[in-house]
Amino acid sequence: xxxxxxxxELTRLRDAIDRVDEVIVRLLNQRARYAIQAGEIKGHLNLxxxxxxxxxxxxxxxxQSSEGPLxxxxxRRLFERIIDESRRVEREAASEGVKS
Amino acid sequence: xxxxTSDENTERVVAELIQRGFDVHRSTGSDHTVLGVVGNVETxxxxxxxxxxxxxEVVRVSxxxxxxxxxxxRENTVVTARGVKVGGEAVVMMAGPCTIExxxxxxxxxxxxxxxxxxxxxxxAYKPRTSPYAFQGMxxxxxxxxxxxxxEFNLATVSEVMEISQIEKMLEYVDILQVGARNMQNFNxxxxxxxxxxxxxxxxxxxxxxQEWLLAAEYIMSGGNYEIILCERGIRTFETATRNTLDISxxxxxxxxxxxxxxxxPSHATGRRDKVMPMARAIVAAGGDGLLIEVHxxxxxxxxxxxxxxxxxxxxxxxxxxxxxxxxxxxxx
Numbered sequence: 001x002x003x004x005x006x007x008x009e010l011t012r013l014r015d016a017i018d019r020v021d022e023v024i025v026r027l028l029n030q031r032a033r034y035a036i037q038a039g040e041i042k043g044h045l046n047l048x049x050x051x052x053x054x055x056x057x058x059x060x061x062x063x064q065s066s067e068g069p070l071x072x073x074x075x076r077r078l079f080e081r082i083i084d085e086s087r088r089v090e091r092e093a094a095s096e097g098v099k100s
Numbered sequence: 101x102x103x104x105t106s107d108e109n110t111e112r113v114v115a116e117l118i119q120r121g122f123d124v125h126r127s128t129g130s131d132h133t134v135l136g137v138v139g140n141v142e143t144x145x146x147x148x149x150x151x152x153x154x155x156x157e158v159v160r161v162s163x164x165x166x167x168x169x170x171x172x173x174r175e176n177t178v179v180t181a182r183g184v185k186v187g188g189e190a191v192v193m194m195a196g197p198c199t200i201e202x203x204x205x206x207x208x209x210x211x212x213x214x215x216x217x218x219x220x221x222x223x224x225a226y227k228p229r230t231s232p233y234a235f236q237g238m239x240x241x242x243x244x245x246x247x248x249x250x251x252e253f254n255l256a257t258v259s260e261v262m263e264i265s266q267i268e269k270m271l272e273y274v275d276i277l278q279v280g281a282r283n284m285q286n287f288n289x290x291x292x293x294x295x296x297x298x299x300x301x302x303x304x305x306x307x308x309x310x311q312e313w314l315l316a317a318e319y320i321m322s323g324g325n326y327e328i329i330l331c332e333r334g335i336r337t338f339e340t341a342t343r344n345t346l347d348i349s350x351x352x353x354x355x356x357x358x359x360x361x362x363x364x365x366p367s368h369a370t371g372r373r374d375k376v377m378p379m380a381r382a383i384v385a386a387g388g389d390g391l392l393i394e395v396h397x398x399x400x401x402x403x404x405x406x407x408x409x410x411x412x413x414x415x416x417x418x419x420x421x422x423x424x425x426x427x428x429x430x431x432x433x
Contacts, residue, residue, distance in 0.1 A: 050118045052111040073128075080126050088123045 028082065032089050039090030049091045055083055101133040102156040109154025110135070116152070120144065132156070163357070165314040167321040168328070173359045179327045181275040181299045182256035184219045186329050187361025191426055191433045192390035194220035194258055194363070195415060198405040199227055199235065200242035206249050208397040212412035214253035216419045217433065220276065221246065221255040222392060226262045227404060228282050235403045243273040250275070258301055258392075264292045271298060281306050281333055281368075284316050294323015301392075303331045303365070306344060310353055317360060330354060330362040331392055332383075334369030343371025343408070346379050351386045363390035367408045373399070376410055377418050384425050393418075 001009065042049055062079040063072040070078075101110055110126075110133055117124050117137055125136035146158040163169050178187040186192045195213040200206050200223040210221050225242030227235065238245070243259065250257040258276035261267055262283065270277055276299045283289055284305035293300050300320055304313045317328050332351065334344025346369035354362045366379035380391050396402045396409035410418070419433070426433045 048115070048119075050111075050115050052107070052115070056107070073130075076128065080128060084123065084125045087118070091118065091123075 031082070032086060035086040035090045036093040039093030040096075042090065043094035043096075049087060049094055058083060101135065101154050103131045105133070105154035109152070113149065113152050113155060116149075164311065165318045165358075167326070168314045168317045168358045168360055170357060170359050175359065177326065177328075177359045177361060179299045179329050179361055181220070181258075181327075182250075184256045184275075186299075186363065187389050189432050191384055191388070191422070191431050192220065192363070193218040193419065193422075193433070194222050194390060194392045195395045196222035197224075197396045197402065198367075198394050198409060199224045199403055200238050200245055201403050203245055205397060206245050207252065209395055209412065210249040210253045210255060212397065213395050213415055214255055216412070216416040218415075218419075219256065220258050221250050221253070222258045222278075222394070223249075224260050224404070226260060226266060228260070228262055228280050229404070240269055243270060247273040261289070261293070264289055267292060267296060271296065275299070276301050276329070278331075279303060279316075281308075284308055284313065287319055290316055290319035291323060294320045294325045296325060297327075298325075299327040299329060300325065301329045301331050301363075303333050304335070304347075304350070306334070306336045308335070310350060310357070314354075314358055317358075328360050329389075330358070330360050331365055332362065332369070332388075333365040333392075342369070342375060344369050346370060346383075348379075348382055348386050351383065351388050355387060361389040363392055364388050365392040367392070367394040367405070367410075371405075371408045373408055373410060373414075376408065377414065377421070380418055381421060381425055384422050384431075385429060387429060 039049065059076050059079055063076045066072050066075040113135060114124050114126065122137050122139040125138065127134045127136065141160070141162065142164065146160060149155055150158050163171070166172055176187050178185050184192060195218040197205060197209050206223060213221070223242065223246045225237050225239055225246065227237040229236060246257050246259055256275040257273065258278050259270065259274045260278040260280050261270050277293065278301040279289065279293065281303045284303060302317055302320070313330065317330065320328055332347055334346045337345040339345050346364065346366060351362055351364065364383040366376045366383060370376055370379055376393065380393060383391055393415065394405060394409040395412055395415045396406065397412055399406040399409040399411060402409055422433055
């Protein structure tokens, strides 16, 4: 592969990553919407936002289902951040649910 | 969290933080789990969390001071007192006797320091003396003399306020109100000074950390008075060769953490006339915004701190030396 070809390939790969990112963002928002709905229900039922057992289950599932090249622990770290943000939107939704 | 602590321990901390309204960022490493706490952490005593099982250490990432912090305001604050700008390009010289003793002493000293290039006249009317038997100051009569000498030689004035009841009277005569090292954590006085609209010169307490000093400034600023000049004046160390140890490193440290101007007082820091000039040169070279120096027309007869007061001729010589140093650090004088 000469230099020009290599640069063309790099551009193609970056475009592909951009398209994947668009899908990830869409899916993360879809996930957050579900979390918000869950938060509203927790607010109504007066259930705690923080459900350690459920978080453990989500992390375990992400870790186990990863077929690589990202290893299980890497996937767990990424999902920890996703859960952190979900917890936050859930909490906001739950407190708004109580106020309204 | 501690190495290999149980999930239950981590969960208990997370649950407590969430219950108190914080967001938690959990990050699991190979040995340690780190919990990042996001929210208004000022409201809680982080030590509480150190008592939870499995917690190794609680570290505060954000600074506890806000208004005085450079995060809050990026540009340098320039404090203006009777037309004299502190914290701008010019290094400001504040000089005068430790204590106002009489008209002749004050006017003679003021005349000499003004001619040498000082912009602010210092002079104590209320003196916090270590001994109750030492001269306590002239009070309001001293303030009147200070104002008259300032007007005569076109100098702004700075004098120490020791208690709340003196503030009103001092506002009539003084352009910069000084809070002394011993009062740096007199929080009632600081709160009262937050209500006035007059520059404050806040000296560092002799055993105060830089954080405690900035929190003292925060007390004044939270009342709405943002015109604060910080003044390093030496801290207590084990060294006895000088009265205090001048912490010159406080200058760059403060300039990084805070937008407030910082000057230093080499007279109180060293307590010895022969040490004042070298330290004064070092303060300016380190980037200090000004100097507060004791000068007495006849130090041997001074009622207070004679041994650390410069002769007027020495002050003039110091000014000549500073005129050489100042351009090297990109300032004027």
